[in-house]
Amino acid sequence: MELGIFGKRVLVTGGTRGLGKTVVLALAKGGARVVTCHHSAGAAADDLSRELKELGDQHHVVRADVTAEDDVQRLAGVCKEAFGGLDVVINNVGVVGEAPVGELSAEEWSRVLDTNLTAHFLVTQASLPLLAEGGSVINIGASAALRGRAATAHYTASKAALIGLTKSLAKELGPRGIRINTIAPGVIDKGGDLGPPPQMRERLAKMTALGRLGTTDDVAGAVLFFAGDLSRYITGTTLNVDGGI
Ligand SMILES: NC(=O)c1ccc[n+]([C@@H]2O[C@H](COP(=O)([O-])OP(=O)(O)OC[C@H]3O[C@@H](n4cnc5c(N)ncnc54)[C@H](OP(=O)(O)O)[C@@H]3O)[C@@H](O)[C@H]2O)c1
Numbered sequence: 253m254e255l256g257i258f259g260k261r262v263l264v265t266g267g268t269r270g271l272g273k274t275v276v277l278a279l280a281k282g283g284a285r286v287v288t289c290h291h292s293a294g295a296a297a298d299d300l301s302r303e304l305k306e307l308g309d310q311h312h313v314v315r316a317d318v319t320a321e322d323d324v325q326r327l328a329g330v331c332k333e334a335f336g337g338l339d340v341v342i343n344n345v346g347v348v349g350e351a352p353v354g355e356l357s358a359e360e361w362s363r364v365l366d367t368n369l370t371a372h373f374l375v376t377q378a379s380l381p382l383l384a385e386g387g388s389v390i391n392i393g394a395s396a397a398l399r400g401r402a403a404t405a406h407y408t409a410s411k412a413a414l415i416g417l418t419k420s421l422a423k424e425l426g427p428r429g430i431r432i433n434t435i436a437p438g439v440i441d442k443g444g445d446l447g448p449p450p451q452m453r454e455r456l457a458k459m460t461a462l463g464r465l466g467t468t469d470d471v472a473g474a475v476l477f478f479a480g481d482l483s484r485y486i487t488g489t490t491l492n493v494d495g496g497i
Contacts, residue, residue, distance in 0.1 A: 256481025438494025461496025
């Protein structure tokens with residue numbers, strides 16, 4: 253059986269760092285054509301562009317804020333011009349936030365909800381005219397959404413809402429042959445000093461059934477499964493990639 257990602261036209265939001273970057277490079281190495289975006293100026297986007305260039309000329313790194321409708325339309329326009337359509341959309345952008353509920357400002361609530369939920373809606377909606385039959389939409393959630401976590405009510409609320417968005421759109425888009433699923437990572441060690449602080453790593457690892465933190469490759473494996481044809485009869489699901497936390 254083939255993974256079935258070769259030649260697929262893929263949009264990945266937030267592909268210049270972390271999980272998104274691992275996913276973009278895995279797709280490109282597997283023969284997919286990728287458009288990805290980022291928000292800030294800086295070395296991360298240049299580094300990714302350089303790495304993608306070594307894999308071929310068919311990939312594009314675009315600066316676009318996925319919480320802004322105009323930018324999302326422009327991003328969809330890049331996909332249309334580059335590929336003529338899309339087979340896979342990966343809504344990966346997300347931000348964390350930490351504040352006890354009594355100190356959580358409406359502004360911070362909106363920042364997290366806009367980025368983790370509204371952006372997924374905007375990007376999915378703008379991609380619909382481009383998505384081919386048999387297309388796959390993948391939302392990156394978080395397994396903490398269904399467990400709850402103190403001082404992150406806005407984060408877990410945004411990630412839990414993604415599950416409802418996914419399930420409803422699976423019903424709505426299924427007749428067009430479009431699948432939509434959520435991948436819910438646990439605690440991921442992104443390498444260097446990007447994961448949880450050293451004093452927390454051991455404690456968090458012990459909370460998992462597998463006794464270790466996840467890696468970006470662990471998440472990318474699940475993303476590739478949903479992007480490819482092996483998952484062609486799966487829609488509306490949430491797949492936890494959290495080591496059994
Ligand atoms: N890391 C974990 O342990 C973990 C656990 C559970 C779930 N997740 C989820 O996995 C996803 C990826 O997380 P991560 O930790 O890999 O993220 P990350 O390292 O912070 O990278 C985020 C990426 O998204 C881009 N981005 C952020 N805001 C954007 C916006 N408004 N418009 C366009 N691009 C934007 C960033 O670009 P710039 O740098 O240019 O802003 C960057 O490329 C998120 O949805 C997160 O909630 C992560």
